[in-house]
Amino acid sequence: ILGSVTSVADLDGVRAELPGVVSDASLLSIEIEPTSPSVDTNTTLDLVAMGVFADGRRADLTQQVTWNSTDLSIARVFNAPGYTGQLLGINPGRAVVRARLDDIIGETEVNVTGAAINRLVLTPRESTTPVGQDRQFTAMALFADGTQRNVTGQALWEIADTGVAT
Secondary structure, eight states, X not given: OOEXXXXXXXXXXXXXXXXXXXXXXXXXXEEEESSSOEEETTOEEEOEEEEEETTSOEEEOTTTSEEEESOTTTEEEOOSTTTTTEEEEOSSEEEEEEEEETTEEEEEEEEEESOOEXXXXXXXXXXXXXXXXXXXXXXXXXXXXXXXXEOXXXXXXXXXXXXXXX
16 A cells, blocks of 8 residues: 555553655655745744655655754754744855755755844743753744744753753
8 A cells, every 4th residue: 555654652641653655666856845945034934845756756755854954053944743844044044954864865955034043032030940840941032133033942952961950
């Protein structure tokens, strides 16, 4: 049977899904749509990775590919559920965005225009978290043109001392 398939894992009520494509034709290339997009800073655009197969068929592989950008200070493309394939303009400039599945890579150049991010503001500013509890933070990007945007879901988060918190 040829077509789309979703693999599902469930453990104690926690569920994860992974979409896939079943085909007997080999993947020849990946094309990113739209081609050579232009976005403003502080703006997102949903990209699509189209697989071109040996039998001439085309299939949306957006959820199956791994996305990346050659310059994270200019543009980011996300792999997180709910954001997969979403391009975010960070600072003015050009970067190459890639979509990869196994050894097949598609790429396109993106142009980011507009105001640059001046700084990120994290809240709450001071935080004491009891052991064993979670703390939710928010990241707001402040742009050179005076605008601001909640970028909590797009920011790359890490803990500076993983011996204290994770």
